[in-house]
Amino acid sequence: MIYDEPKILPGGDRFIEMELGNELNFDLNFLVHALCSKIREANISGIIELLPNMASIVVSYEPDKISFDDLKKVVLEHYHQMGSLEDVELLSPIYYIPVLYCDHVTKACWEDYCEKINKKEYDPDLMVRLNKLENYAQLERIHSGTEYWVAALGFYPGLASLIALDPRCRLTAPKYNPPRTWTPKGTVGYGGSVTCVYPANTPGGYQIIGHTPVPVCDMEQRLAAFKDDLALLRPGDRVRFFPVGREEYDYVENRVKDGSYVHNVSNYAKFSIREYHKWLSTLDMKERF
Amino acid sequence: MTVKIEVLKPGLETAVQDFPGRFGFWEQGFPPSGPFDMWSFRLANLLVGNKETAAGLECQFMGPTLFFTEDCVVAMCGADMNSKIDGESMPMWKSILVKGGQELTCGFATKGARAYLAVSGGIDVPDVLGSRSTFHMAGVGGLEGHALKANQIIKTGISNEAPMQGRQVRQSCRPSISTDGRWEIEIVLGPNDDWIDKAGIKIFFDSEWKLQSRSNRTGYRLEGPDLTFAEKAINKGPEHGEHPSNILDHGYPVGSVNLCGQTPIILVNDAPSAGGFINPFTVPSAAFWKLAQSKPNDLFKFRCISVEEAQKLRRDLDSVCNEGSIE
Numbered sequence: 223m224i225y226d227e228p229k230i231l232p233g234g235d236r237f238i239e240m241e242l243g244n245e246l247n248f249d250l251n252f253l254v255h256a257l258c259s260k261i262r263e264a265n266i267s268g269i270i271e272l273l274p275n276m277a278s279i280v281v282s283y284e285p286d287k288i289s290f291d292d293l294k295k296v297v298l299e300h301y302h303q304m305g306s307l308e309d310v311e312l313l314s315p316i317y318y319i320p321v322l323y324c325d326h327v328t329k330a331c332w333e334d335y336c337e338k339i340n341k342k343e344y345d346p347d348l349m350v351r352l353n354k355l356e357n358y359a360q361l362e363r364i365h366s367g368t369e370y371w372v373a374a375l376g377f378y379p380g381l382a383s384l385i386a387l388d389p390r391c392r393l394t395a396p397k398y399n400p401p402r403t404w405t406p407k408g409t410v411g412y413g414g415s416v417t418c419v420y421p422a423n424t425p426g427g428y429q430i431i432g433h434t435p436v437p438v439c440d441m442e443q444r445l446a447a448f449k450d451d452l453a454l455l456r457p458g459d460r461v462r463f464f465p466v467g468r469e470e471y472d473y474v475e476n477r478v479k480d481g482s483y484v485h486n487v488s489n490y491a492k493f494s495i496r497e498y499h500k501w502l503s504t505l506d507m508k509e510r511f
Numbered sequence: 512m513t514v515k516i517e518v519l520k521p522g523l524e525t526a527v528q529d530f531p532g533r534f535g536f537w538e539q540g541f542p543p544s545g546p547f548d549m550w551s552f553r554l555a556n557l558l559v560g561n562k563e564t565a566a567g568l569e570c571q572f573m574g575p576t577l578f579f580t581e582d583c584v585v586a587m588c589g590a591d592m593n594s595k596i597d598g599e600s601m602p603m604w605k606s607i608l609v610k611g612g613q614e615l616t617c618g619f620a621t622k623g624a625r626a627y628l629a630v631s632g633g634i635d636v637p638d639v640l641g642s643r644s645t646f647h648m649a650g651v652g653g654l655e656g657h658a659l660k661a662n663q664i665i666k667t668g669i670s671n672e673a674p675m676q677g678r679q680v681r682q683s684c685r686p687s688i689s690t691d692g693r694w695e696i697e698i699v700l701g702p703n704d705d706w707i708d709k710a711g712i713k714i715f716f717d718s719e720w721k722l723q724s725r726s727n728r729t730g731y732r733l734e735g736p737d738l739t740f741a742e743k744a745i746n747k748g749p750e751h752g753e754h755p756s757n758i759l760d761h762g763y764p765v766g767s768v769n770l771c772g773q774t775p776i777i778l779v780n781d782a783p784s785a786g787g788f789i790n791p792f793t794v795p796s797a798a799f800w801k802l803a804q805s806k807p808n809d810l811f812k813f814r815c816i817s818v819e820e821a822q823k824l825r826r827d828l829d830s831v832c833n834e835g836s837i838e
Contacts, residue, residue: 233764280762376785
């Protein structure tokens with residue numbers, strides 16, 4: 223449920239957690255981002271930063287500049303002033319990410335896991351079987367057939383939890399057990415109902431279905447997109463994957479390597495939940511890609 | 512002028528940190544980092560005439576061996592690592608002139624766990640996202656993203672001040688580091704204390720918790736009795752996960768006690784920003800120095816305080832970290 227009024231929970235001397243509800247629900251997550259946006263615009267003295275997640279926001283603050291009670295009061299005021307969520311429109315850039323599906327990197331990573339840790343069904347096969355798809359081509363069509371909403375980042379720096387905005391494109395996937403000790407940077411994974419791009423070579427538990435040469439995190443800040451950031455995405459952004467062949471994949475990989483790659487992003491894009499709801503109501507839910 | 516310092520031996524995990532750390536990128540998963548014991552760190556900087564925010568070295572468990580190519584005023588605060596300059600014992604909590612050609616050596620920490628070395632002018636490494644602090648796990652900030660390595664060169668910033676040697680921190684203004692391995696740590700209830708039942712809260716405060724050796728700047732793992740859960744932790748929607756300690760993914764306050772199954776992990780400076788476990792308690796910033804100076808197998812007893820008391824402790828600590836504490 224979405225609470226009538228957020229719960230303000232203390233986290234020591236310099237944090238509060240605002241819980242807006244207690245379920246996994248897109249409208250609730252949008253509400254989280256709408257409130258974050260409002261609090262940021264208000265530029266409240268003493269608030270250091272906001273950490274939004276599925277249904278809650280952690281606020282870090284300087285207790286010398288704002289007291290716990292005043293902070294509680296001011297964030298609740300902003301919550302109540304928000305008006306109808308339907309009227310909220312947020313800037314939500316769309317990042318276009320090329321993916322080579324069911325590729326050589328994915329296969330090598332799966333083979334390595336089978337050999338060293340645990341023999342398991344090849345991930346794209348498992349995804350096709352569990353989601354009752356026809357073949358890899360349909361897996362690719364569905365995964366790349368929707369925009370994804372960046373609900374939150376966490377677990378590892380730059381790792382975004384992406385939720386399909388077209389409900390017909392929501393797949394489900396079990397997690398690895400035991401987890402992989404290693405996943406190549408750029409691997410596209412699926413776990414539960416969330417997809418992701420691995421920001422670095424890290425352990426992982428998601429099923430893996432493809433690979434992108436485009437970095438979502440760059441500690442060396444080599445590419446233009448990382449001039450003021452180490453990670454590409456922020457909560458409330460969107461991602462659209464598009465399938466490419468090996469030739470295009472190699473081309474992009476080379477541009478990334480020589481430092482000349484420019485990320486493809488629609489910085490002007492806005493997201494209106496009213497228009498989104500309208501669009502949802504027009505969909506034929508039985509129609510598959 | 513700037514001074515070059517050669518790393519002869521890096522120590523166990525010595526890294527550049529600055530105060531208060533890195534902010535503004537937490538929602539992308541980048542933690543604040545910064546010095547774990549902010550008390551000792553700030554005083555070390557003030558001793559050598561730096562601003563408290565200047566970058567210095569955090570030495571963990573065993574400090575480095577450094578060769579100074581030129582004269583430099585330094586100060587060491589925090590854990591006692593039997594530091595020596597050219598074999599002669601180096602006093603702690605005091606600013607000292609190291610001459611060009613001299614060697615500063617550190618051993619294992621005999622009292623406390625983390626020592627802070629400030630150098631006049633601070634350490635000059637690139638500013639990454641507004642901070643020089645090292646976030647070792649992801650290779651961000653500090654000297655090439657990681658802890659010091661042998662043969663690296665550290666450069667100091669330009670110090671404009673007149674030499675500041677011979678200043679020391681008043682005895683009464685130094686943290687009293689435990690010598691018997693027992694600590695009383697202040698803690699605040701929340702954010703998720705209502706997921707633990709009354710009996711579980713009592714168990715938490717009545718027990719001694721042993722610090723496990725698998726603890727570092729991301730998390731402090733504690734060993735102790737099992738806690739018991741409230742009804743809301745047991746009967747909940749599937750999106751909250753299976754175990755009573757699971758909750759719908761949420762952000763993690765720095766200092767919160769993250770209950771992973773039955774292992775409480777205190778999330779500290781380099782901790783993950785989010786995940787799917789509850790945080791029933793939070794260690795306030797003013798008690799972080801105690802965590803920083805404790806060692807594996809030390810015993811923690813927690814004392815429950817209010818948010819207001821935690822904020823008063825923070826103000827008290829801030830007022831100690833200033834020029835008035837130096838003589």
